[in-house]
């Protein structure tokens with residue numbers, strides 16, 4: 001069971017984005033579920049990378065601003081690293097992230113954190129038909145267009161995965177030092193987030209994973225692929241939708257933000 005702190009459950013956003021599901025008369029919410037449960041060991045800094053400041057604002061808040069600004073997102077939930085919940089709430093107040101409704105506890109890996117988030121949403125009264133846009137806290141440059149395309153594609157096909165075509169030649173290596181095998185790049189897609197699902201579908205996938213003993217899939221899309229039987233539709237991502245993992249990524253982020261401050265909001 002996901003532990004969670006709830007903010008404003010009594011004041012669930014109105015289900016009124018004007019888009020009615022074709023098969024029943026309910027309207028559904030579009031909820032950003034931001035995964036910020038990691039401790040950021042690969043960055044080697046004292047504070048978790050999602051809370052590092054760039055341009056006088058924590059990276060996670062840059063990410064939340066993208067969803068805050070989107071007219072079709074009704075609510076934001078964050079799965080947060082233990083001990084940082086109050087800090088996150090304070091930053092959200094400071095930067096006026098009014099759509100933040102729930103903060104859930106992080107899990108022991110990415111799959112577990114997403115599990116906590118989706119079960120937390122269900123416990124908080126969200127519906128199986130609500131759309132959940134699962135997004136890495138450390139992808140702050142996501143565009144409004146990517147969010148719109150995720151919503152539209154998930155509404156149409158049920159599963160939307162952000163991705164970009166692989167332009168590099170790919171080698172397979174067991175040890176990272178040598179290789180004799182190349183993998184044709186034409187069919188390869190590098191996935192990003194958001195990865196978008198109906199709440200009921202992603203919960204069903206996590207239930208099935210539990211039964212099959214799958215506990216540490218790299219991402220929601222890899223979990224769906226491992227389970228099989230789900231056709232995921234790919235939404236064009238962007239090289240700017242960078243995941244901040246290393247100090248080098250941080251330098252690229254700063255450079256991109258210098259060139260086009262807040263361009264992702266347009």
Ligand SMILES: C[C@](O)(CO)[C@H](O)COP(=O)(O)O
Pocket residue numbers: 110136190191192193218219220243245
């Ligand atoms: C979900 C993801 O962003 C898809 O590219 C990626 O798998 C996340 O990886 P991480 O290990 O959580 O950094």
